[in-house]
Amino acid sequence: MATTFLEFISGLFGWVYFILWSLSFYPQSMLNYTRRSTSGTTVDFPLINCLGFTAYAVSNAALYYSPLIRAQYAARYKGLTPTVQFNDITFALNGIVMSIITTSQYFFPRVWGFTPSKGNKPSRFILGIFFGCIVGVIVVIFVVLGSPERDSAQGSIHSWVWLDVVYAISYVKLVVTIIKYSPQVLINYHNKSTQGWSIVQILLDFGGGILSIAQQGIDSYLQGDWSGITGNPVKFALGNVSMMYDSIFMWQHYLLYHDAEGKTDENDSLLGGSLDEERQERRID
Structure with missing residues (x-):
């Protein structure tokens, strides 16, 4: 009875966090469209998200669908199955689509009818992480190709196998999550405002992180082994790292820059002044 209830709660948490994270x-893209501007934000966040969620989708799909990868996982982790759920895959796919759409608002502002603004070009730091992650995965692929036991389930215990390539791809998502928020934190600090950066996405992300970790904990408890977390460290880290950054953004929005003069509304524009100034100019005219 208790097991059935926990399985129900796990499934419920999974779909609720999927909805929160997907929403x-x-x-941000809606706020950009409403303001007809991407000012106050940087393309670094959605651009690196394109890479991160592609990696997350590929690694989750392999752990969920591939018989070979699941067999190698079971051999390495005492016969257990990965704690990846179908909603993890659909969440990642939704993330890819929306990240591409949001990135296009920065690279093609005139197509969207936006006023071009600062932050439309990715930083060298983000580009370095972007291509560095790709090179890292390629190196692991070549290492695995050189392993004679790469296609063996039992070989995963003591040798390089295709499961390690899946892990390398999944760690791309972890690296992306660790660094992707940093440029926006610095932009907010520089502007002394969170204007243009949607706090709604942060609140949704924070709620999803709590439920994601809770679901993984329940699944590991039901398996009677915490390798459900150690065997899928990226999913566990995603929730924790995201909540850490979410806390910083909430602190900036609600406490640190709450009373910033002329920048109290996230819908205001940072291009040449606030919307209040624009409205005043219209009244004078």
Whole structure:
């Protein structure tokens, strides 16, 4: 009875966090469209997200669908199965689509009818991480190709196998999550404002992180082994790292820059002044 209830709660948490995290992709692109501007934000965040969620989708799909990868996982982790759920895959796919759409608002502002603004070009730091991650995965692929036991389930215990390539791809998502928020934190600090950066997406992301970790904990408890977390460290880290950054953004928005003069509304524009100034000019005219 208790097991059935926990399985139900795990499934419920999974779909609720999937909904929260999936919805969190929409507020920023909608806010950009409403303001007809991407000012106050940087393309670094959605651009690196394109890479991160592609890696997350590929690694989750392999752990969920591939018989070979699942067999190698079971051999390495005492016969257990990966704690990847179908909603993890659909979440990642939704993330790819929305990240591409949001990135296009920075690279093609005139197509969207936006006023071009600063932050439309990716930083060298983000580009370095972007291509560095790709090179890292390629190196692991060549290492695995050189392993004679790469296609063996039992070989995963003591040798390089295709499961390690899946892990390398999944760690791309972890690296992306660790660094992707940093440029926006610095932009907010520089502007002394969170204006243009949607706090709604942060609140949704924070709620999703709590439920994601809770679901993984329940699944590991039901398996009677915490390798459900150690065997899928990226999913566990995603929730924790995201909540850490979410806390910083909430602190900036609600406490640190709450009373910033002329920048109290995230819908205001940072291009040449606030919307209040624009409205005043219209009244004078």
